[in-house]
Amino acid sequence: MAKKSEKITPWEVSGNVDYEKLVKKFGLRKIDENILKEIEKYAGELHFMLRRKVFFAYRDLKWLLDKYKKKEKFFLYTGCGPSGPLHLGHLQTWVFTKWLQDKFDAELWFQFTDDEKFLFKDKSYEEIQKWTYENMLDVIALGFNPKKTHFLIDTKEANLMYPEAIKIAKKINFSTIKSVFGLTEQANIGQIFYTSMQAVPAILPSVLAKKNIPCLIPLGVDQDAHFRVSRDVMPKLGFYKPAIIHGIFLPPLQGITGKMSTSNEASAILTTDSSKEVERKIKKYAFSGGGATLEEHKKKGGNPDIDVSFQYLKMMFEPDDTKLEKIYNDYKSGKLSTGELKEYTIKKINSFLKQHKKKREKAKKKIKKYLK
Amino acid sequence: MAKKSEKITPWEVSGNVDYEKLVKKFGLRKIDENILKEIEKYAGELHFMLRRKVFFAYRDLKWLLDKYKKKEKFFLYTGCGPSGPLHLGHLQTWVFTKWLQDKFDAELWFQFTDDEKFLFKDKSYEEIQKWTYENMLDVIALGFNPKKTHFLIDTKEANLMYPEAIKIAKKINFSTIKSVFGLTEQANIGQIFYTSMQAVPAILPSVLAKKNIPCLIPLGVDQDAHFRVSRDVMPKLGFYKPAIIHGIFLPPLQGITGKMSTSNEASAILTTDSSKEVERKIKKYAFSGGGATLEEHKKKGGNPDIDVSFQYLKMMFEPDDTKLEKIYNDYKSGKLSTGELKEYTIKKINSFLKQHKKKREKAKKKIKKYLK
Numbered sequence: 001m002a003k004k005s006e007k008i009t010p011w012e013v014s015g016n017v018d019y020e021k022l023v024k025k026f027g028l029r030k031i032d033e034n035i036l037k038e039i040e041k042y043a044g045e046l047h048f049m050l051r052r053k054v055f056f057a058y059r060d061l062k063w064l065l066d067k068y069k070k071k072e073k074f075f076l077y078t079g080c081g082p083s084g085p086l087h088l089g090h091l092q093t094w095v096f097t098k099w100l101q102d103k104f105d106a107e108l109w110f111q112f113t114d115d116e117k118f119l120f121k122d123k124s125y126e127e128i129q130k131w132t133y134e135n136m137l138d139v140i141a142l143g144f145n146p147k148k149t150h151f152l153i154d155t156k157e158a159n160l161m162y163p164e165a166i167k168i169a170k171k172i173n174f175s176t177i178k179s180v181f182g183l184t185e186q187a188n189i190g191q192i193f194y195t196s197m198q199a200v201p202a203i204l205p206s207v208l209a210k211k212n213i214p215c216l217i218p219l220g221v222d223q224d225a226h227f228r229v230s231r232d233v234m235p236k237l238g239f240y241k242p243a244i245i246h247g248i249f250l251p252p253l254q255g256i257t258g259k260m261s262t263s264n265e266a267s268a269i270l271t272t273d274s275s276k277e278v279e280r281k282i283k284k285y286a287f288s289g290g291g292a293t294l295e296e297h298k299k300k301g302g303n304p305d306i307d308v309s310f311q312y313l314k315m316m317f318e319p320d321d322t323k324l325e326k327i328y329n330d331y332k333s334g335k336l337s338t339g340e341l342k343e344y345t346i347k348k349i350n351s352f353l354k355q356h357k358k359k360r361e362k363a364k365k366k367i368k369k370y371l372k
Numbered sequence: 373m374a375k376k377s378e379k380i381t382p383w384e385v386s387g388n389v390d391y392e393k394l395v396k397k398f399g400l401r402k403i404d405e406n407i408l409k410e411i412e413k414y415a416g417e418l419h420f421m422l423r424r425k426v427f428f429a430y431r432d433l434k435w436l437l438d439k440y441k442k443k444e445k446f447f448l449y450t451g452c453g454p455s456g457p458l459h460l461g462h463l464q465t466w467v468f469t470k471w472l473q474d475k476f477d478a479e480l481w482f483q484f485t486d487d488e489k490f491l492f493k494d495k496s497y498e499e500i501q502k503w504t505y506e507n508m509l510d511v512i513a514l515g516f517n518p519k520k521t522h523f524l525i526d527t528k529e530a531n532l533m534y535p536e537a538i539k540i541a542k543k544i545n546f547s548t549i550k551s552v553f554g555l556t557e558q559a560n561i562g563q564i565f566y567t568s569m570q571a572v573p574a575i576l577p578s579v580l581a582k583k584n585i586p587c588l589i590p591l592g593v594d595q596d597a598h599f600r601v602s603r604d605v606m607p608k609l610g611f612y613k614p615a616i617i618h619g620i621f622l623p624p625l626q627g628i629t630g631k632m633s634t635s636n637e638a639s640a641i642l643t644t645d646s647s648k649e650v651e652r653k654i655k656k657y658a659f660s661g662g663g664a665t666l667e668e669h670k671k672k673g674g675n676p677d678i679d680v681s682f683q684y685l686k687m688m689f690e691p692d693d694t695k696l697e698k699i700y701n702d703y704k705s706g707k708l709s710t711g712e713l714k715e716y717t718i719k720k721i722n723s724f725l726k727q728h729k730k731k732r733e734k735a736k737k738k739i740k741k742y743l744k
Contacts, residue, residue, distance in 0.1 A: 115534070115535075115538050118538060118539075118542065119538055119541065119542055125535070125539060154534075155534060155535040155538070156531070157531075158530035158531050158533070158534035158535070159528070159529075159530045159531045161530070162487070162526075162527060162530035162534050163487075163497070163527040163530070165562075166487050166490060166491055166527070166562045167490075167497060169491065169560055169561045169562030169565070170490065170491055170560050170562055171560065172560060172561050173557065173558050173559060173560050173561065174546065174556075174557045174558070174559055174561060174564060175557040175558060177561060178557065184546075185545065185546045185547040185550065186545050186546070186547060187545060187546055188541055188542050188543065188544060188545050189541045189544050189545065189546060189549060189564050189565050189567070189568060190537075190538045190541030190542055190565065190568065192546060192561050192564050192565065193541070193561050193562065193564065193565035195561070196561060196562065
């Protein structure tokens with residue numbers, strides 16, 4: 001049988017994701033030592049997600065940093081599609097975005113694509129609104145600077161967004177949408193239009209400031225499709241193309257291919273999971289790269305590269321390179337058992353979530369600060 | 373050669389418009405004596421555009437009047453696509469709408485589809501905004517009750533409209549758009565989405581009032597396509613289907629087929645044309661049903677049914693049935709010459725436009741009263 005081919009659209013990620021292939025297919029640049037040096041020069045340090053190439057590719061990032069060098073500051077744009085509880089994979093991009101905000105003292109426009117989720121999911125408008133509220137709490141909990149962070153809920157800021165969206169929409173035809181997103185004639189007409197709304201925050205600050213401001217978009221690589229389409233449009237409207245930095249997906253519990261997803265309870269750790277629940281999920285589901293038996297593991301060692309717990313540490317929960325390397329080596333040699341690796345990962349995740357939940361609770365009183 | 377087949381979409385009207393055929397094709401009901409009696413019962417009289425079947429067809433009008441009888445009042449919804457100066461054909465529908473507002477003491481929601489015109493015309497956003505302003509002046513000049521009339525400019529009221537539009541859009545696919553509007557894969561994605569925005573005012577007052585309110589839409593029959601699509605959607609969202617009353621097109625100067633259009637200067641009389649200009653256009657362009665020579669006309673008579681000047685009188689400028697009948701008979705017999713008929717028509721149009729221009733000037737100070 002043929003290998004299941006990957007599918008990467010903003011609404012579906014399936015099959016084995018081959019990031020090397022995506023770089024070529026989408027026409028991205030790979031994050032390399034040169035660009036890392038550039039970033040370090042301005043940021044003073046490198047986030048571990050950069051050092052470890054969790055953010056692995058980019059578009060126009062050199063151009064953006066050159067602008068920054070010439071005192072032309074950029075703003076950040078990222079977003080959240082509110083259709084259910086959030087999981088660790090969602091937070092990963094935003095933890096990195098927060099670091100960018102802090103290091104580059106950047107304004108952040110944070111889009112909540114409630115229209116998208118309503119149009120693409122079999123959920124009511126009201127349910128999507130509920131999740132918009134819930135998801136905002138998680139975003140605020142990550143500590144974005146309220147003075148420099150602006151939430152854009154698509155249906156609430158339509159007066160600002162729709163007029164810009166139609167300017168973008170006028171330059172995109174259905175034929176393009178079909179080929180880039182794989183939408184068919186059975187797609188509803190809101191879905192077909194939607195990408196214009198996702199493009200807007202990349203130009204909106206420039207529209208409001210009445211001058212061109214460079215934009216950097218940290219995103220999961222599945223979202224690149226939107227900007228493959230709209231980046232071509234923006235110069236036609238007189239705006240810069242936004243720069244992009246692409247993250248790999250935090251893997252689902254079952255194995256290191258694909259993307260953590262809320263639709264499958266067994267695949268995701270939610271931001272609202274109890275510590276017991278996290279423990280249960282990791283112990284029960286987290287795919288292990290260890291030997292078949294403890295005996296065998298001690299003898300032959302394990303494979304951290306396919307071990308989901310190790311990947312969580314590497315991608316999100318163990319910022320300390322020395323510690324991570326030791327775990328890697330010990331697991332590979334068999335010195336560290338799967339049980340011990342899982343225990344460590346559970347401890348790390350629960351320590352993060354404990355803090356997160358406290359901040360999430362406090363966020364309820366802070367929402368207004370982030371809305372226009 | 374085959375007869376040029378008609379094409380009737382909101383964006384193109386060409387060929388011979390056969391209204392009888394449209395009634396069948398679109399599944400409309402014809403305005404007949406029964407429904408006229410019903411209207412007269414509540415309105416106290418019949419507008420000459422009804423008596424003369426200028427409004428010739430409807431959907432669900434009996435249902436609407438039954439509701440009215442049971443003290444369930446309806447609101448009116450009509451609109452204007454602002455892409456250039458307005459001509460008499462535009463005003464015709466609204467003159468009738470004003471009568472409906474007065475007779476049924478109805479709220480009117482008046483949509484300015486600036487998004488549509490931007491998306492469908494090769495014009496800039498700024499130019500469309502300019503025409504929105506200019507067209508509002510004409511609408512206000514017609515004397516709608518400012519306390520009961522609400523202007524909805526799509527891009528300015530997107531906060532209200534976009535959330536409802538996506539609810540409608542979710543239930544319409546591209547396949548339907550293709551077959552109803554004839555849009556292709558080359559259509560831009562704003563055009564494809566647009567019909568959802570045109571549907572919104574038919575439900576918006578119900579959304580805002582949190583209860584179902586019947587709606588009546590007076591429109592030119594080319595606009596029916598939008599509601600053939602969205603009327604099926606509205607009950608699925610819990611709303612009444614809007615009732616519709618359809619007008620025939622005020623003919624272009626060149627002849628009684630088709631529709632007056634601003635794109636062809638020689639086809640339309642604009643609301644801003646000077647009296648000299650009106651005179652010149654009617655004398656030079658208005659298709660005549662008269663004999664080839666004055667001699668022949670006096671002998672054999674003319675044909676008012678294909679005479680454009682006569683049609684203008686019948687459809688818009690001679691409300692008096694007795695006078696109109698005399699003109700009809702005198703022209704048919706040859707007693708009234710084409711020159712005389714044209715002079716009378718010029719006088720009538722200029723008398724209307726003189727008043728209209730005065731009111732249009734005063735309208736500049738009234739715009740705020742009509743905006744939300």
